[in-house]
Amino acid sequence: MSEIIIGIDLGTTNSEVAVVRDGQAHVIAIDGANILPSMVGISDDGHLLVGNAARNQYTLYPERTVRSVKRRMGEDTRLEMGDKSYTPQEISALILRRLKEAAETHLGESIAKAVITVPAYFSDAQRQATRDAGELAGLEVVRIINEPTAAALAYEAENQEAKNILVYDLGGGTFDVSVVRMNQGVTEVLASHGNNHLGGDDFDAKLVEHVLAHLRDTADVDPSDNHAAMARIIRACETAKIALSDAPFARIEEEYLLEQDGKPVNLSLELERVQYEEMIAGYIDETLEAVHTTLKGAEMAVSDISEVLLVGGATRTPTIQQRLEKTMGMQPRSDVDPDLCVAVGAAIQAAVIAGDQVSSVLVDITPYTFGTSAIGELNGEYYPYKYVPVIRKNTPIPVTKSEAFATVQDGQSAIDVHVYQGEDPDALNNTELGSFHIEGLSDVPAGNIIVMRFALDLNGILNVSAQEKRTGLEKQITIDNATARFEKQEFDAARDRISALMGDTSGAESHSDDETNERREAVQARALIEKAEKLMETANPDDKEDLVNLIETLQDSLANNDIQTMERAVAELSDVVYYLES
Numbered sequence: 088m089s090e091i092i093i094g095i096d097l098g099t100t101n102s103e104v105a106v107v108r109d110g111q112a113h114v115i116a117i118d119g120a121n122i123l124p125s126m127v128g129i130s131d132d133g134h135l136l137v138g139n140a141a142r143n144q145y146t147l148y149p150e151r152t153v154r155s156v157k158r159r160m161g162e163d164t165r166l167e168m169g170d171k172s173y174t175p176q177e178i179s180a181l182i183l184r185r186l187k188e189a190a191e192t193h194l195g196e197s198i199a200k201a202v203i204t205v206p207a208y209f210s211d212a213q214r215q216a217t218r219d220a221g222e223l224a225g226l227e228v229v230r231i232i233n234e235p236t237a238a239a240l241a242y243e244a245e246n247q248e249a250k251n252i253l254v255y256d257l258g259g260g261t262f263d264v265s266v267v268r269m270n271q272g273v274t275e276v277l278a279s280h281g282n283n284h285l286g287g288d289d290f291d292a293k294l295v296e297h298v299l300a301h302l303r304d305t306a307d308v309d310p311s312d313n314h315a316a317m318a319r320i321i322r323a324c325e326t327a328k329i330a331l332s333d334a335p336f337a338r339i340e341e342e343y344l345l346e347q348d349g350k351p352v353n354l355s356l357e358l359e360r361v362q363y364e365e366m367i368a369g370y371i372d373e374t375l376e377a378v379h380t381t382l383k384g385a386e387m388a389v390s391d392i393s394e395v396l397l398v399g400g401a402t403r404t405p406t407i408q409q410r411l412e413k414t415m416g417m418q419p420r421s422d423v424d425p426d427l428c429v430a431v432g433a434a435i436q437a438a439v440i441a442g443d444q445v446s447s448v449l450v451d452i453t454p455y456t457f458g459t460s461a462i463g464e465l466n467g468e469y470y471p472y473k474y475v476p477v478i479r480k481n482t483p484i485p486v487t488k489s490e491a492f493a494t495v496q497d498g499q500s501a502i503d504v505h506v507y508q509g510e511d512p513d514a515l516n517n518t519e520l521g522s523f524h525i526e527g528l529s530d531v532p533a534g535n536i537i538v539m540r541f542a543l544d545l546n547g548i549l550n551v552s553a554q555e556k557r558t559g560l561e562k563q564i565t566i567d568n569a570t571a572r573f574e575k576q577e578f579d580a581a582r583d584r585i586s587a588l589m590g591d592t593s594g595a596e597s598h599s600d601d602e603t604n605e606r607r608e609a610v611q612a613r614a615l616i617e618k619a620e621k622l623m624e625t626a627n628p629d630d631k632e633d634l635v636n637l638i639e640t641l642q643d644s645l646a647n648n649d650i651q652t653m654e655r656a657v658a659e660l661s662d663v664v665y666y667l668e669s
């Protein structure tokens with residue numbers, strides 16, 4: 088076997104190491120995790136701390152701990168750590184040495200060579216400093232490669248086709264967006280843009296501000312100068328932020344946060360995803376502007392890009408994925424873990440240099456989107472079966488995601504939950520996998536929150552639950568083989584193929600698009616009638632008359648199968664319903 092070269096992502100917040108063995112890239116665990124915090128410190132008894140141990144002491148002893156050394160690479164400076172000072176290369180070498188040791192323990196042999204990644208914008212001096220750090224750690228740096236290049240390699244190890252790829256990288260403290268061109272094994276960065284001081288830490292800071300305001304308002308305390316309390320708040324906020332990526336609510340609970348007049352102050356605060364999304368919206372706007380600047384720099388339009396790749400832990404934030412999808416007109420990919428894909432790409436580059444065969448990265452992903460339906464708007468009209476995707480296709484599994492829904496009627500005591508597989512914005516055009524009824528909901532005004540939770544495991548078993556948030560009342564369904572089913576379109580195509588094979592053109596049930604549309608419109612019309620009838624109870628006499636007339640027209644058109652009249656009446660009645668509801 089050829090000599091081993093490891094791949095290292097030496098990051099601002101975290102670092103990772105990976106290696107290719109038997110054609111597959113593996114990330115090497117350090118202290119039981121895939122990620123090593125890029126922090127170095129000296130303990131109170133003079134011991135060297137690297138990674139989590141240094142991170143743990145940072146808030147209490149910042150003078151003995153160095154973080155974000157990557158920002159200082161290439162500078163002629165010394166960083167204080169305890170009573171001594173060190174160059175940025177020396178501090179980085181300590182991180183690299185820890186990664187090298189982890190690889191040696193994992194592989195059972197000594198390692199002498201590495202490929203290390205750096206941001207595309209790094210200057211020659213910064214690249215040289217990174218090389219020097221490697222040499223200090225006992226590693227020959229066989230190549231320095233750009234981070235977006237590494238990310239593209241992680242996704243496209245075997246691809247030979249010409250492709251333009253946009254890499255959106257939002258980590259803990261830095262943001263970069265790059266356009267990478269791949270062609271016959273050659274990968275180059277065409278343009279890159281970003282902000283060296285923007286990342287998930289800023290999102291945490293927004294939440295911390297929110298918590299401090301809450302403590303001021305409710306307990307009249309300000310813990311800003313209390314290091315220990317602040318350390319707990321910052322951690323709790325990061326944990327809540329991460330939870331909000333998969334759930335619509337998160338609770339921050341910190342008992343005995345501090346003492347005020349001899350009494351304990353406990354923190355208990357619920358955060359809503361929508362509220363958090365508002366707090367960080369300005370940051371996301373900035374990153375999307377950078378996307379356009381980068382495209383301009385590469386002299387490309389959105390339509391020239393064939394893949395969007397997500398890199399960096401903060402890209403797990405759903406609003407980032409949604410807004411980027413809207414901007415780029417395609418679902419961004421995050422199937423290779425965004426925290427690890429740069430290290431994986433570095434390992435792939437290392438294997439290529441060592442002359443090893445490399446296969447594409449293997450990840451278990453769901454090939455389908457799963458979701459439910461809710462009342463909403465479709466093509467500008469009221470529609471009761473609007474599809475709401477919950478787990479998107481290409482998401483790594485196992486995965487659990489939840490979304491909040493609200494009841495629409497006062498005193499609504501029950502809801503029907505439908506589970507679908509598919510992509511169509513109209514749920515009725517997707518494949519229904521199952522449904523259930525949850526009843527006994529509280530007698531409260533409309534807006535009662537129901538949290539729907541979708542959990543998909545490696546065996547394709549999908550568990551869907553609906554829970555009334557205020558009481559915990561829950562009902563659920565388990566669907567086996569959820570990922571083994573056909574999409575509706577695939578099913579139709581398969582049925583046509585089988586019919587063709589059997590020489591049977593008449594046997595298959597006819598299922599023209601027109602017929603599906605008619606069925607859908609009738610369902611929509613009936614639901615609208617039901618809704619309008621409820622509104623009649625509270626409408627004024629004039630509106631009531633309008634409602635009665637339109638409902639009659641609609642009922643007649645349904646009975647006579649008069650599609651044209653039905654469409655017109657649905658449009659008019661939708662308008663009245665909207666007017667009365669708003």
Ligand code: AMP
Nearest residue numbers: 100101258259287288332399400401403
């Ligand atoms: P990186 O520097 O790429 O390791 O990214 C670290 C940043 O990603 C930190 O700010 C983390 O809090 C953030 N992060 C990690 N996981 C998630 C998640 N599931 N949702 C949102 N942010 C996350």
